[in-house]
Amino acid sequence: MKITEVRVETFRYTSDKAKDIQGHAHPADPHDALQSLLTIETDEGVCGYSFGEEVGMAQGLARPLLLGENPFYRERIWQNLYQRQRDGSTLSDRGLDVIDQALWDLAGRALDQPVYRLLGAFRDKVPAYGSTMCGDELEGGLNTPQAYADFALQLVARGYKAIKLHTWNTPTPGAPDVRSDVAACAAVREAVGPDITLMLDPFHYYTRQDALQLGRELERLDFYWLEEPMDEASVSSYIWLTEQLDLQICGPETAKGGLRTRAEWMLRNAADISRVGTQDVGGLTPTMKIYHLAEAFGMQCESHGNGVGNLHALCATSVAGKYHERGLLHPFIDYETPPPWLNALPDPMDDEGMVTVPQGPGLGLDINFDYIRDNLVSS
Amino acid sequence: MKITEVRVETFRYTSDKAKDIQGHAHPADPHDALQSLLTIETDEGVCGYSFGEEVGMAQGLARPLLLGENPFYRERIWQNLYQRQRDGSTLSDRGLDVIDQALWDLAGRALDQPVYRLLGAFRDKVPAYGSTMCGDELEGGLNTPQAYADFALQLVARGYKAIKLHTWNTPTPGAPDVRSDVAACAAVREAVGPDITLMLDPFHYYTRQDALQLGRELERLDFYWLEEPMDEASVSSYIWLTEQLDLQICGPETAKGGLRTRAEWMLRNAADISRVGTQDVGGLTPTMKIYHLAEAFGMQCESHGNGVGNLHALCATSVAGKYHERGLLHPFIDYETPPPWLNALPDPMDDEGMVTVPQGPGLGLDINFDYIRDNLVSS
Numbered sequence: 151m152k153i154t155e156v157r158v159e160t161f162r163y164t165s166d167k168a169k170d171i172q173g174h175a176h177p178a179d180p181h182d183a184l185q186s187l188l189t190i191e192t193d194e195g196v197c198g199y200s201f202g203e204e205v206g207m208a209q210g211l212a213r214p215l216l217l218g219e220n221p222f223y224r225e226r227i228w229q230n231l232y233q234r235q236r237d238g239s240t241l242s243d244r245g246l247d248v249i250d251q252a253l254w255d256l257a258g259r260a261l262d263q264p265v266y267r268l269l270g271a272f273r274d275k276v277p278a279y280g281s282t283m284c285g286d287e288l289e290g291g292l293n294t295p296q297a298y299a300d301f302a303l304q305l306v307a308r309g310y311k312a313i314k315l316h317t318w319n320t321p322t323p324g325a326p327d328v329r330s331d332v333a334a335c336a337a338v339r340e341a342v343g344p345d346i347t348l349m350l351d352p353f354h355y356y357t358r359q360d361a362l363q364l365g366r367e368l369e370r371l372d373f374y375w376l377e378e379p380m381d382e383a384s385v386s387s388y389i390w391l392t393e394q395l396d397l398q399i400c401g402p403e404t405a406k407g408g409l410r411t412r413a414e415w416m417l418r419n420a421a422d423i424s425r426v427g428t429q430d431v432g433g434l435t436p437t438m439k440i441y442h443l444a445e446a447f448g449m450q451c452e453s454h455g456n457g458v459g460n461l462h463a464l465c466a467t468s469v470a471g472k473y474h475e476r477g478l479l480h481p482f483i484d485y486e487t488p489p490p491w492l493n494a495l496p497d498p499m500d501d502e503g504m505v506t507v508p509q510g511p512g513l514g515l516d517i518n519f520d521y522i523r524d525n526l527v528s529s
Numbered sequence: 530m531k532i533t534e535v536r537v538e539t540f541r542y543t544s545d546k547a548k549d550i551q552g553h554a555h556p557a558d559p560h561d562a563l564q565s566l567l568t569i570e571t572d573e574g575v576c577g578y579s580f581g582e583e584v585g586m587a588q589g590l591a592r593p594l595l596l597g598e599n600p601f602y603r604e605r606i607w608q609n610l611y612q613r614q615r616d617g618s619t620l621s622d623r624g625l626d627v628i629d630q631a632l633w634d635l636a637g638r639a640l641d642q643p644v645y646r647l648l649g650a651f652r653d654k655v656p657a658y659g660s661t662m663c664g665d666e667l668e669g670g671l672n673t674p675q676a677y678a679d680f681a682l683q684l685v686a687r688g689y690k691a692i693k694l695h696t697w698n699t700p701t702p703g704a705p706d707v708r709s710d711v712a713a714c715a716a717v718r719e720a721v722g723p724d725i726t727l728m729l730d731p732f733h734y735y736t737r738q739d740a741l742q743l744g745r746e747l748e749r750l751d752f753y754w755l756e757e758p759m760d761e762a763s764v765s766s767y768i769w770l771t772e773q774l775d776l777q778i779c780g781p782e783t784a785k786g787g788l789r790t791r792a793e794w795m796l797r798n799a800a801d802i803s804r805v806g807t808q809d810v811g812g813l814t815p816t817m818k819i820y821h822l823a824e825a826f827g828m829q830c831e832s833h834g835n836g837v838g839n840l841h842a843l844c845a846t847s848v849a850g851k852y853h854e855r856g857l858l859h860p861f862i863d864y865e866t867p868p869p870w871l872n873a874l875p876d877p878m879d880d881e882g883m884v885t886v887p888q889g890p891g892l893g894l895d896i897n898f899d900y901i902r903d904n905l906v907s908s
Binding site for chain 1 (some may be wrong): 599601602603604605607608636640641642646647648649650651652788789791792796814817818819821822824825826827845846847848
């Protein structure tokens, strides 16, 4: 089998979300937005698909390397593309992720198997945690500790057994502020009671002392983990914080260097729980390696982001990962309706808070090709 | 798909090899011997196959756990079987390996793909090294340094670009002896010249000082690696030896603990090159994890043993592994004719010393079912 074409189709949809200057998403008035579908075609007719906002440039860079290649040679393709990343101006981890996921999707479609079974399945469903958007100034949104508490009760009623707060971040006025973070966490714990698992993902550039103070309060509130409260480039800060706290520190998430950076963090005990998302490390291929690395050191490694590739990886993982991150959630956002380019949610959750991995071939995305064709901007 | 039966068929063949009291194989007069075929059957008709001398007990233990299970849930099956190993009296790593490889074979046959492509291929062929049997007392065999030199020249003529010596071991009279090891290594280097890569696997229970003395001589002879010259349970000895020598130390090989033991060795710099064979760690599933672990630490990890599962793993590995171990070889043994239960060699080598991974579905073994049926001892 040979790859004969690598296409990107960019299409329009109506979005109710917008990113702030730090890249965090918030509710927004409906507006036009763009999404892209990557298609990898082969001489045997079978295709692989993956979505990504930033895939256009990646496709341009990767196409010459992919054309004529056997799509089952994922390791060879990945290593070649990874080495192309060395010049930081070129292929992003998110772009590489979209390509790698499309190759996995293609393999699964060619063999009529869901990806997690190709990988060697461990389970069909995993517990989710409801992951809130960052705090905002919206009345009825996530603008006060009480607003977080009210929303948390809605999430518990929906079936979530675990909730992760993203609190206020720059550029929201007043943020960052440890006391506000603690107030929101305390209000949520008070509202949901002791049996709901809670995590926090706050401002990412606190000092060591601020992070320690925050962590101590989270210990009192019986939180399950704290993630990325400091710049992850300072591994020493994470070693220091992990030593001080019984509270589990989870990371790295955004630090560059994928598999090897996680190995160094484990070697140095820089966190209690490791972290991986396909979008952060350039695909499902390195994600599985990171779960294997975590297993080698008896460490938990938690999934970052709601991508369907993350869900397949998690269901092929035994010891390492536990939760699927479902969201981002907000009182104004309908998460339960799929985006218009999909006919079904990739991560449907039952009322016990369990998410079942898609059972269709490949990544199992049920793609609305008609919608995409009708809303094409460029191809 | 569900597993409906797990069968072992034991059959007779004529062997020209016998193991000494330490478990090392040597040439022997033709004699009756037993081999076993493990078959995992499913309700969809597709089967997975794997061979192993010791698979009988493993099948008895694993069968209740496998029956009714989906054979694509390899990770779940493997973790369950692995946990059954805790009581050391039960499931051996070799038994677990045969089961895990049969599951991979089944998946590949079900999907009509060679296993290394299911894994995500990196390459189709790898260089082999010719791996000799241990020294003996056989005239014209491997009984003197000159005999090793003569045999090495035959191997070079056959196409090998790399050769690994197994020298004299107990219970051969006079063994172990560092001076004899060095004499054999020197004779081979003298015979083959500087361009052939040479490795040594000597007696496994030398003292630190003997191992250091041996290593210093191998440095002078420009050897590529030294493996298992000391008891691998003494990790401190390996840390010590690795610090002293520029010569690369390769291991662990026989130390128990699979993935996690290798993580500890990497963490402690106990060897320069890691090592993995499916038979040592309980299958292809953990073998891939170990290659991923090695990649995380930028380490080479070399394949142990000529099993076809090792060859598939190696061809799905990018950075970590280099050589296929071909053998064991001896002047009296014909390695190029397949055993009677196979119609073709699993690791055919061209005259450039390259071995191509089988391209058939699953593990790609071309099984002679007629021979097995005609020579059944028990089923």
